[in-house]
Amino acid sequence: MTYLWLKAGHIIFVIFWMAGLFMLPRFFVYHQEDGPPGSEADAKWIERERRLVKIILTPAMIVVWLLGLFLAYYTAAYTEGWFHAKLLLVLALTGYQGWMTGYAKKLARGERTLEGRNLRLLNEVPGLAAVLIVILAIARPF
Numbered sequence: 001m002t003y004l005w006l007k008a009g010h011i012i013f014v015i016f017w018m019a020g021l022f023m024l025p026r027f028f029v030y031h032q033e034d035g036p037p038g039s040e041a042d043a044k045w046i047e048r049e050r051r052l053v054k055i056i057l058t059p060a061m062i063v064v065w066l067l068g069l070f071l072a073y074y075t076a077a078y079t080e081g082w083f084h085a086k087l088l089l090v091l092a093l094t095g096y097q098g099w100m101t102g103y104a105k106k107l108a109r110g111e112r113t114l115e116g117r118n119l120r121l122l123n124e125v126p127g128l129a130a131v132l133i134v135i136l137a138i139a140r141p142f
């Protein structure tokens, strides 16, 4: 029973985490198109990005990890191939988030090292990762 509640919690926080991961690079695109460093628009985007990271991304990621690791322990998923593949992808997604929050800090310092086109491409990464992770977790092909 508790296990099912924790699994529901896992998926609820996965949704919050993914929503944040979809939003952050999109914010970067709008941010860079909206005004030069130091402008009023720039300051507003810096604040929006800071809040998105602080209020959604970081807490959701921590809860997904905690509940996911508990589920892995409880179901002994750590002995199964699909879980190892999922863990690799989730680690990569966590690294991606670290990199994206690093870019938010760069923007806050007025550094814009990525072009809009590249940011749009990077925006596809969480979607692709989500497709693979959900297939691994539900169809468990190996």
Ligand code: HEM
Binding pocket: 007, 010, 011, 014, 018, 064, 065, 067, 068, 069, 071, 072, 073, 075, 077, 083, 090, 129, 130, 133, 134, 137, 138
């Ligand atoms: C952050 C590290 C994560 C860990 C350690 C983890 C671990 C787990 C484990 C062990 C289960 C199986 C529970 C069971 O057998 O009942 C599970 C279920 C699930 N996970 Fe994760 N997970 C993580 C992140 C994610 C992410 C990022 C997604 C989606 C993008 C995701 C989607 C799901 C789904 C849809 C299920 C339900 C599968 C089912 O049992 O029917 N997980 N997770």
